[in-house]
Amino acid sequence: MKRTLAVSLALFCAVFLIPLLTAGQALLQEQNEEPPEVFASEPPPSVMVETPAPSPLPAGPVITMLIGGTEQEIPLREFLCGALAAEMPALYPGEALKAQAVAIRTFALYAQKHPYHETARLCDNFECCLAFSPLSGREGDWGGQFEELSLNILNAVDETAGIVILYEGEPIEAVFFSATDGRTRSAAEVWGAEVPYLQSVDSAFDTEAPNGPRGHGVGMSQFGARQLALAGLSYEEILQWYYTDVEVGRVG
Numbered sequence: 001m002k003r004t005l006a007v008s009l010a011l012f013c014a015v016f017l018i019p020l021l022t023a024g025q026a027l028l029q030e031q032n033e034e035p036p037e038v039f040a041s042e043p044p045p046s047v048m049v050e051t052p053a054p055s056p057l058p059a060g061p062v063i064t065m066l067i068g069g070t071e072q073e074i075p076l077r078e079f080l081c082g083a084l085a086a087e088m089p090a091l092y093p094g095e096a097l098k099a100q101a102v103a104i105r106t107f108a109l110y111a112q113k114h115p116y117h118e119t120a121r122l123c124d125n126f127e128c129c130l131a132f133s134p135l136s137g138r139e140g141d142w143g144g145q146f147e148e149l150s151l152n153i154l155n156a157v158d159e160t161a162g163i164v165i166l167y168e169g170e171p172i173e174a175v176f177f178s179a180t181d182g183r184t185r186s187a188a189e190v191w192g193a194e195v196p197y198l199q200s201v202d203s204a205f206d207t208e209a210p211n212g213p214r215g216h217g218v219g220m221s222q223f224g225a226r227q228l229a230l231a232g233l234s235y236e237e238i239l240q241w242y243y244t245d246v247e248v249g250r251v252g
């Protein structure tokens with residue numbers, strides 16, 4: 001069984017991973033590279049999606065995503081801000097937002113190596129991959145709080161730039177959900193496949209979630225992350241609470 005798995009893994013690596021390494025590397029350069037030209041004057045990230053690119057080549061690392069069924073390339077920072085704002089209330093504590101930003105970045109990096117779709121690595125259906133909507137589109141919802149809430153999102157993304165969740169040196173499939181009934185579920189329990197870093201852990205504070213349990217219950221609880229942040233835990237501690245035996249850092 002183990003040998004078969006090893007052979008399958010080797011084949012998988014040869015066929016899929018090697019061509020994708022370049023994409024993964026580009027993703028990790030978020031922190032190290034000079035900011036792309038489009039970021040230089042610090043417009044709200046949403047402006048970038050609507051502004052026609054000056055050259056056919058993207059200015060920095062990009063995420064290929066199916067948005068409403070259409071494949072689009074989104075600059076990484078724009079993607080992270082839009083997904084974070086779509087996935088977690090922007091009024092959640094800073095450390096919870098940072099934990100969510102790192103989980104989204106890790107999930108996207110994992111998808112570079114393990115695409116969820118044939119034509120794009122991710123889609124914007126929260127029941128399939130993760131929610132995404134450009135940050136600028138929040139102006140209507142957020143009204144007078146738009147600047148403050150956008151800043152919460154941008155800070156969480158920028159203050160964790162390049163940081164991901166690693167298991168044995170590899171980015172994890174950093175799944176998350178809204179709230180559970182007091183404990184998270186293991187991947188084996190819900191999806192039938194054992195994943196060492198997706199185990200059932202205590203999440204008792206979730207019972208205070210206003211809307212009750214929502215989501216598959218595997219990985220990080222968003223409401224639990226909020227409660228842990230309010231209790232004084234750092235984003236690294238929150239991630240290590242929900243993902244078993246992981247490290248939080250840069251790919252080495």
Ligand SMILES: [Zn+2]
Nearest residue numbers: 116123128129
């Ligand atoms: Zn999907």
